[in-house]
Amino acid sequence: MKTLALLLMVLCQDASPFRLPVIDATPPAPQPVEPKPVTTLPEDSFFVVQSDKPAIILHSPDGLLNVTEDQGPIRLRGKFAGGSGKVETKTFDGKYVYTIEGLKSGKAELILIPSGVTSSDQIVRLMLSVNAGPQPPPDDEKRPKPEPKPTPHSGKVHLDIIEDVNNRTADTSIVLKQVVQWAELIDAGNSYLIRDKDSSAAKLMAADYAGNDLPVVIVRDKESKKALRVMPLPKEFETLQRLVKEVAGE
Amino acid sequence: MSEIEQIIDECGEVRRLGSLMPPAGFVSAFNTFESEKPLWDDNDIRKVLSKNLPTCRDIFGPEWVHDQKSHGSCNGYAGAGALQAARWMRGIRDKLKLSGAYLYSKINGGADNGSALEDGLRAVQQYGIAPADLVTWDMIYPREQPKTANEEAAKHKGFKCYAVQTKQGFRTAVAAGFPVIVAVHAGANFQRPNSAGIVKADNGRGNHAVFVLGAKIINGTECYDLQNSWNTRFGTDGRVYATWDSFEQTFGNHTVYAVASTDDAGVDR
Secondary structure, three states, rough: HHHHHHHOOOOOOOOOEEOOOOOOOOOOOOOOOOOOOOOOOOOEEEEEEEEEOOOEEEEEEEEEEEEEEOOOOOOEEEEEEOOOOOOOEEOOOOOOEEEEOOOOOEEEEEEEEEOOOOHOOOOOOEEEEOOOOOOOOOOOOOOOOOOOOOOOOOOOOOEEEEEOHHHHOOOHHHHOHHHHHHHHHOOOOEEEEEEOOOOHHHOOOOHHHOOOOOOEEEEEOOOHHHHHHEEEEEHHHHHHHHHHHHOOOO | OOEEEEOOOOOOEEEEOOEOOOOEEEEEOEEEEEHHHOHHHHHHHHHHHHHOOHHHHHHEEEHHOOHHHHHHOHHHHHHHHHHHHHHHHHOHHHHHHHHOHHHHHOOOOOOOOOEEEHHHHHHHOOOOOOOOOOOOOOOOOHHHHOOOOOOOOOOOOEEEEOOOOOOOHHHHHHHOOOOEEEEEEOHHHOOOOOOOOOOOOOOOOOEEEEEEEEEEEOOOOOEEEOOOEEEOOOOEOEEEEEEOOOOOOOEEOOOOOEEEEEEEHHHOO
16 A cells, blocks of 8 residues: 555656556546556556656566566557557657566566656655466465365274383283284274383374373374374273274274 | 303204303392382282283294204394284284394304393393394304394384393283293203193203293193294294293393383384
């Protein structure tokens, strides 16, 4: 808004050497229509700046705009920013005519510095939305993050069983030593690992089971390793089997 | 170092008995199982054993049994067997067999004259154990081993391993499901299990290292499932049951230890 206000102020100043494109006013309007500055540069259009003085035209970032300088008056045929949107022929009678074309879509800053500038008021700065065809994908960092979708899990699970081996109880031991049942779980395409709480891997998983007493079971999707459920290690293997099937969606 | 004992096994092979006793008055430098873990009472131990859960012989086929052959490397093989069993019990099912010769090479002092369990316990945690297909039974000195042996060994270490100093500690460790490396005295009785597969104790302070994984109650007695490293012709596919009698004399003379957890590069680091 600040830029726009500055631009309008510049346009209203007779002292400004620049004449910028404005949107064509509609003739039958009963009230005088204030010209609106052009802030977009459509595909295949020219943004033409006329000046009575030679000027330096700066633009950034690089690669979005191309600026050519001509001495006026000059007659140009093409589409013009702020024009009808159709091919037109226009005559620009400024001593210096700067024709700006969009090369790549994006937001570009244009700074017009007249020769012999004595005051910052004489410098015009404006932002142009350049639309040069299909929009490139935005930067990853700026791209709006999609809503996380529920991860479809593979139906096979991996169990991380975190325990304190120094405090393994008889009940825990009974469950962990049911090797036939564990083998069945593996044969069904699942996997498990018993980890001591002090192992580096268990420490890395601490956030997954924070607030739970040990031993704890982290049921993960076998492929994505995403934690699907965190639960105490049941005292009966049958209970563990039932819960695993429930989580796996069997 | 004096020459170690040897016997001829039931199959006629010479077996060097390489579990050396530490000097008199020796105190283990390691944390003891009893100081780190609350010991279970008889009710807890019986509760677990009464479930008749699978023991070593039920879990591991004959292919898991090692053969130390003519070297005094029993200590290395007991440690390797225990570590590979502990890995499996944790859920690591890569069927990796570990090298007793490698572990022995780290603790034999450059001579094939046996080793002490205390040193085995230290090396399991410090160096780890290389795969058996990389360091074969006869490579008992580092110079004979592939250059990658140490690197591969470091991928498979003991994590929490404890010296076990009491009968109740031993029973607790076994009932909890931890492999325990023990010393037995290998004489004639050790090689002749009865019809139930149970061996009687031989008199002696312990000359041979094996490991125990699990126990069953047979005829009202706790019988520990013991895996030897004398190939599968020993006992039943390489295993026998032993009662506490077989360890009573050796306990206190050797640093019996339990492998409570392992540290494996592929899954822990």
